[in-house]
Amino acid sequence: MADPSAPRSPFAPWDRRELPGLFTVEESARRVGHYAWIEMRLFEALGGWVATVPELDVKTTLGRHCYHHAWHAELWHKRLPELREMRPERLIQAPNAALEAFVAALTEPEGRDLTIEKLVGVYRVLAPRKIAAYTYHLAATSQITDAPTIRSSASSSTTRRPTGGRGRCSSSLSSRPTRRSPGRPGGRRSWRCSSPGQAASPGPVASGTTRHRSRHRPRRQWGPHHEEELPGRRSRP
């Protein structure tokens, strides 16, 4: 039996957070500035599209998601001064010209018959890469020193899930005939990144200067979410 009077570890036995991380304060702030920029562009576009889509369920979903992403932008805004950036607007900018060009293309569709183009751009192209960038940040940064960023990043990654953007995309895809725009080769917008590197996270949303050094990468062999590896929780034969 454990001695109740013995000094206790400051960490609970199941706490596997590690101290090292890939990002310095400045690097984390730089990335957070990029996150704020893309969330701002996204919530503005979603708000602008509300009036342009005829489908009532899509209209209300865009209204809801407009606020979700505004809230993410606000989280990142608030984080910047905590990372020693007292002029947040200095860092709130696109990480590269390619992402700026992508946002310009993303926000181009306006017509009432272009709902699919709008939804695919956001939910099939941008959102997965945004989640990838946030996930990368979650995995790479120090789990203790940069915990507030992790909390914001986790909120930004998960609040989208139950709200159905990709579901709307699928249902719209299945219920509407394919529209072929006369002005575009092949008819439909092609959402391709201009280089393979851009398609890989974290490139498009937050290209970083950090070199990937495997010895610094936090290793989480197991954790509370990997129940099959928890001691004493092995499944019975």
Place this chain on the structure above:
Amino acid sequence: MRKSFPAEDLARDGRFRRARTEDRFEDPRNQFLPPGRRAGKLTPERPDAAHAARQMMHGIFVGEIQALEGAGRTVWDFDDDQAPFALKLDMARQCWDEARHTEISVKLGEWMGTEVGEFAETAFLYQAACNPDPVLRLTGVNRALEGLAIDVFNTMREFGQACGDPVLSFCEDWMLADEVTHVKMGSDWLRRLTEHDPERRERALEFQRVVDKLFSFRGFRGEAEDSPIQLARTFRRMAGFGDAEIDTIAADAEADSEEEGWRAPVG
């Protein structure tokens, strides 16, 4: 996507029927009452109460869609130097609120026995959200339009209570809480954005007065006993309206109701 989106281009599905405001005003089926007379307060005792309430509910529904679209366009139309980030955050929050109200209104409409598209839609509410000056737009939408929403929701809430309809009064009460917040946002931003520009504030308040007169529908919204939509003084005060402002809206509505011409329809 364009900056500034005209009312005639608002996207709707096939169930909606758009009517021009002037056509609706000239529709002979709408009641023409002599000057000084209104359709009457919305009470369960009115023989046409069910129809009038359904029509008003449908009006709320399309109004919520247009308020959602208006807030969304404010988020998109203005650059960061024209509208502060915090203002856009408030507008995004309003988008979410109006989206919820749209959903609530659809369900309430079904509950009351109407359906999407049963009544025609005019876009004059959204037109208040088309002003190119963010301060004037904010005043038109968040003080005039949302102020009207306070009056309408309070009227419907009281109607639900009088009818013994807990679903209606419950939902209207929740939406009323949101609308008070929206008007308060408008009042706060008007103060902040025009703090050092009294002339611009005066222009914004004048624009609000014009929109408010339009939204009074010649006494349809007012303080007279027979006004179908009652001016909700208490909630307007909560939202940052001064007594003098409310008195002006009431007086304008009363004066307007004395004029010859179109009387608002029953619902």
